[in-house]
Structure formats: structure tokens, C-alpha cells
Amino acid sequence: MFTKTLISLIFISWSFCSTTLECVNTDKNMKPQILLFTCQYGSGHKMAAQGIVESLPNYSVAIVDIYDEPLNSIDPFRKSFPAISVENIYNKIAKNENNYLLNFFSNIAPRSLLWQRIKIEHLLESYIAKEKPDMIISCVPLVDSMLLNVSKKLDIPLLVISTDIDISWFAYGFDKVNFETDINKFRITFPYSEKYFKKRNSFPKWLLDSIEYNFGYPTRASFSQSADESTLNEIRKKYSIADDENIILIMMGSNGSKATLEYAKLLIGMTEDQIRKIDDKKIHILALCGDVKQKENLELMKRLNALNSSRYKRNKIVKIQAIPKTHQIAELVSLPNLRTVISKPGGSTVNEMIKKRIPMVYHIQGVPLDWERGNMEYGETRSFGKRFYLSKTTNRKNRDNLINVLRYTFLLKQKLTSTYEADIDFSENLRKALREML
Numbered sequence: 001m002f003t004k005t006l007i008s009l010i011f012i013s014w015s016f017c018s019t020t021l022e023c024v025n026t027d028k029n030m031k032p033q034i035l036l037f038t039c040q041y042g043s044g045h046k047m048a049a050q051g052i053v054e055s056l057p058n059y060s061v062a063i064v065d066i067y068d069e070p071l072n073s074i075d076p077f078r079k080s081f082p083a084i085s086v087e088n089i090y091n092k093i094a095k096n097e098n099n100y101l102l103n104f105f106s107n108i109a110p111r112s113l114l115w116q117r118i119k120i121e122h123l124l125e126s127y128i129a130k131e132k133p134d135m136i137i138s139c140v141p142l143v144d145s146m147l148l149n150v151s152k153k154l155d156i157p158l159l160v161i162s163t164d165i166d167i168s169w170f171a172y173g174f175d176k177v178n179f180e181t182d183i184n185k186f187r188i189t190f191p192y193s194e195k196y197f198k199k200r201n202s203f204p205k206w207l208l209d210s211i212e213y214n215f216g217y218p219t220r221a222s223f224s225q226s227a228d229e230s231t232l233n234e235i236r237k238k239y240s241i242a243d244d245e246n247i248i249l250i251m252m253g254s255n256g257s258k259a260t261l262e263y264a265k266l267l268i269g270m271t272e273d274q275i276r277k278i279d280d281k282k283i284h285i286l287a288l289c290g291d292v293k294q295k296e297n298l299e300l301m302k303r304l305n306a307l308n309s310s311r312y313k314r315n316k317i318v319k320i321q322a323i324p325k326t327h328q329i330a331e332l333v334s335l336p337n338l339r340t341v342i343s344k345p346g347g348s349t350v351n352e353m354i355k356k357r358i359p360m361v362y363h364i365q366g367v368p369l370d371w372e373r374g375n376m377e378y379g380e381t382r383s384f385g386k387r388f389y390l391s392k393t394t395n396r397k398n399r400d401n402l403i404n405v406l407r408y409t410f411l412l413k414q415k416l417t418s419t420y421e422a423d424i425d426f427s428e429n430l431r432k433a434l435r436e437m438l
Contacts, residue, residue: 031060032438035133037147039067039140041090047348048139048163051218055427059434062131066140070127074116097259097365106370110142110172117146117176124150135438139163139218141371145173148186157437160188161218161430164347166374167211171203180206184437189215189429191351192378192421212433216426217351222330224355224427231331239321245284246410247338251329251349252288252363257300259365259390260287263342264320266399268307272315274399278406279339282317286332292324333358340409345376345387353384354421359412360385361405382419383412 034056038049053061064070067087072078078085093101113120120143128136128150135157138144144160151158162170167190190213203211241247248267250260267285275283287304290297304322307313326332333341333356342361343349345368353360362376362385379385388405391398 031058032134032434033132034059034061034434035128035131035136036061036063037066037136037138037140038063039065040087041067042094042346044163044346044348045139047220047352048161048218051220051426052137052139052161052430054221055218055430056434061137062133066138066143070123071120071143073123074113074120099365099367099369103367103370110169113142113146114173114176117173121146121150125153128154128156135159135434137161141169142172144170144188145177148174148177148181152181152185155185157184158186159433159437160186161215162189162191162347163218164371164374165191165217165350165378166371168202168374169371171207174207175204177204181210183210186210187212187433187437189433191215191217192424212429214424215429215433216421216424217347217355218426218430219348219352219355220330221427223352225330227331227334231328232335235328235331235335239284239286239323241284241335241337242282243337245282245319245337246279247335248283248285248406249332249338249341250285250287251341251343257289257296259363260289260300261303262390263287263363263402264304264307265312266402268310268318268320269312269314270318270399270403272317274403275315275317277403279410281337282319285318285320287320287322288325289322290325297324330356339413340385340406342388345372345379347372347375350375350379350384354379354419357416357419357422359409359416361402361409362387364389382421383415384419385409385412 036049036052038045040046049063053063067075067078075086077089078087090102090105093105124143124147133156136147136151137159138147139161141163144158147160148158160170164170167188170188188207188211190211192214194211194213235241250263252260264285264287267283289301289304292298292301301322301324304320307320330352332338333353338358340359340361341349341353342363343353345360345362345364350360350362360379362379364376364387368376368387376385376387380387386405386408388402
């Protein structure tokens with residue numbers, strides 16, 4: 001009798017557990033609830049957030065713009081004059097590439113946020129307590145020390161994922177935090193090895209124990225996948241790309257419209273002898289112009305395409321092709337004859353190109369942005385690319401410098417066959433961290 005009762009209890013328990021597990025796998029409401037804080041300052045945070053969400057199919061992830069929702073009230077303009085919010089002002093200045101002014105504000109903004117620490121923590125606590133997530137992930141800089149205080153108070157794990165190789169801005173304010181934390185309650189990720197990070201010693205000692213090195217960067221899933229040949233053939237056909245052409249992708253969109261034009265003029269104005277210093281093939285330049293439904297972007301496209309028959313053209317082997325924004329960047333840079341990408345050294349762009357093993361020309365107008373400098377310096381240290389300062393005038397020296405930089409990055413393409421950074425599995429590291437922290 002006892003044996004039959006025991007067998008019945010085991011069977012009932014097994015049936016209950018099976019039903020419960022099935023519910024966890026099929027009922028969306030049973031998935032762990034993740035609150036993912038991001039922002040709209042530039043596009044890098046948005047791309048990183050996408051990479052994080054794509055890595056967590058078995059979690060329910062709510063993406064929240066931290067400045068648009070919980071911290072809306074700390075922006076002096078947003079409520080009454082949303083068109084001139086601090087975020088919009090930042091993006092406007094970035095579009096004009098006034099890096100001196102952005103660097104100036106970058107020294108003021110962090111202090112301003114720390115002065116409002118008590119208010120910010122109160123706003124974050126109210127918002128998070130209402131949402132009741134199982135875990136918080138932040139890919140927003142500057143406010144993470146405040147998020148740590150709140151998450152500790154609410155007993156919710158916090159994972160900070162850097163969207164730059166230099167994590168200084170994500171560790172800002174932690175010297176004001178006066179308690180130690182459990183690694184299963186708080187972690188901050190470092191994309192690659194600590195030995196390339198010069199400012200590590202400036203962190204509080206307790207924070208070093210919470211850093212997870214070689215975690216990888218939250219690149220979008222398409223950059224971890226190989227493009228199939230049929231897709232590549234469709235792209236070749238779409239953009240009329242020939243086998244005897246080297247491809248250069250200029251990727252700054254409307255945020256760098258003036259710079260895109262200058263690069264196109266420099267390249268179209270090279271003599272054939274100058275081009276042969278770079279490589280002996282023809283050059284097909286694809287220049288992204290952003291959303292061409294916008295008048296200024298459509299005008300940029302027309303001006304770029306007009307260069308092919310303009311007074312700037314001095315050769316028959318360079319072709320400029322202006323194209324609208326596309327969601328197939330990962331597939332474009334998978335083309336075997338794409339030799340380099342010219343772009344700003346933003347975190348997502350630099351790391352997505354590392355993932356695809358594509359060398360970069362790091363575009364600099366005036367001075368680098370403070371928070372992008374680390375991406376560029378790391379890329380140069382590891383031979384993933386080289387910086388190029390674009391001067392205001394299209395002159396011979398400027399063109400000669402670009403020839404030298406392009407010659408270097410073209411040669412790099414042959415060497416980037418194996419890099420440990422490209423092989424790091426960010427998605428698996430993220431899922432492992434969540435399993436340990438939840």
C-alpha cells in the first residue's frame with residue numbers, strides 16, 4: 001500500500017512539474033521580466049539594445065528610454081518645448097559634427113546629473129517599483145551608479161552593458177557609492193581584455209570585482225551570421241557591383257552629409273596613378289545617405305551621384321554610388337570585395353565591423369569625441385583600422401593622407417582572418433550572466 005501511494009505521489013509530482021515547465025516555455029507571462037534602459041543620444045544605444053533583445057528570446061524584455069520616461073522631468077525643456085529638448089540639441093550638434101562643443105558639454109552633463117542624484121534616484125525607484133522587473137539591464141552611461149543604489153534598495157539584480165570599449169562613462173559616479181556588492185546582484189561588462197584599458201586604475205577597488213572582462217559587445221544578430229551566397233548575389237545585382245571592383249562603404253548618413261561629400265570629392269579627384277597606390281582594381285564607392293524621404297538627404301544623394309560627371313572627376317576607375325539607408329549593412333560588409341568602411345568611431349559601428357572582420361577608416365572632424373576616443377584607440381592598437389582627420393579644404397595633402405590610410409586598411413583586410421574579439425559569443429555570455437544573477 002505504501003509503495004503504491006509513493007508511486008502515485010511521484011507520478012503526480014512529475015506531471016505537475018512537466019505542466020509547469022511547459023507553461024514557462026509557452027506562456028509569455030511566465031518569462032523572466034527584464035527592464036532594459038537605453039536612450040536616444042545617437043544611434044549606438046538603439047543598436048546595442050537590439051543586440052541585447054535578440055540575444056534573449058526566452059525573456060520578456062521591455063525597452064525603456066530612460067530620459068524619455070522615468071527621467072523626463074530632469075530635462076528643463078522636454079515637457080514644455082520637446083522640439084528643443086537636451087536630447088534634440090545634442091543630436092543637432094552631433095549632426096553638425098561640432099565635437100569641440102559636445103566634448104565641452106560632456107564635462108558638464110555628468111556633474112549636472114550627480115548634483116541631481118537624490119531626485120534621479122527617487123524617480124528611478126518610483127518607476128522601477130511600479131514595473132516590478134525581475135532584473136534591470138542598462139546600456140546607458142552616467143546614471144548607472146544611481147541605478148545601482150536603487151536596484152540594491154529594491155533587491156533587483158543590475159547588469160550594466162557598455163556600448164563603448166572604454167567603460168569610463170558607464171562607471172561614472174561609482175566613486176560616490178560607499179558599499180560593496182555581490183557579483184550576482186551587480187555586474188558591469190567590459191567588452192574585451194583589461195590589458196588594453198588604461199584608465200582601469202582610476203576605478204574604485206570594489207568596482208573591479210564587479211567587472212566581467214571579455215564579455216563581448218552587444219552587436220546585432222546579423223553581424224554574427226554568415227550571409228548566404230544568394231543574398232550576396234542579390235546585393236551585387238541591386239548595386240551593380242562587378243567582380244573587378246573594390247568596394248568602399250562610406251557610412252555616416254545624414255549625420256555626416258558634409259563629410260560624405262568631402263570623402264567622395266577626394267576619391268573621385270584622385271588620378272589613376274594615385275589609385276594604384278591603394279590597389280590595382282577599380283573602386284566602387286557606396287555612400288549611405290540616410291532616409292531619402294527627407295529633403296536634405298535626397299539632396300545629398302543627388303549631389304553625390306552628380307560627382308561622377310563633375311569637374312572634380314579626374315579618373316575613369318572610381319565610381320560614386322549614393323544609396324538610401326538600408327537594413328542590410330551586415331550583408332553589405334559581407335561582400336568579399338568590400339575592403340574598408342569609412343565611418344565615425346562610434347561604439348556599435350566599430351564593434352560590428354570587428355565582428356565582421358572589416359577594417360575601418362576612423363573619420364575625425366576636428367577632434368574625436370571623448371567617449372569615442374577609446375573605440376578608435378583600441379581599434380588602432382589591435383590593427384582593426386586607422387584614423388583620418390578630414391580637414392576643411394580639399395587639397396593635395398589631404399588626398400595624399402587619405403591614400404596612405406586607405407592603402408593601410410586595404411592591406412588589413414587580408415590580415416583580419418582571425419581575431420579573438422570577433423569570436424567572443426556575447427549572446428551566450430549574456431544568457432549565462434542572467435542565469436547566474438536571477
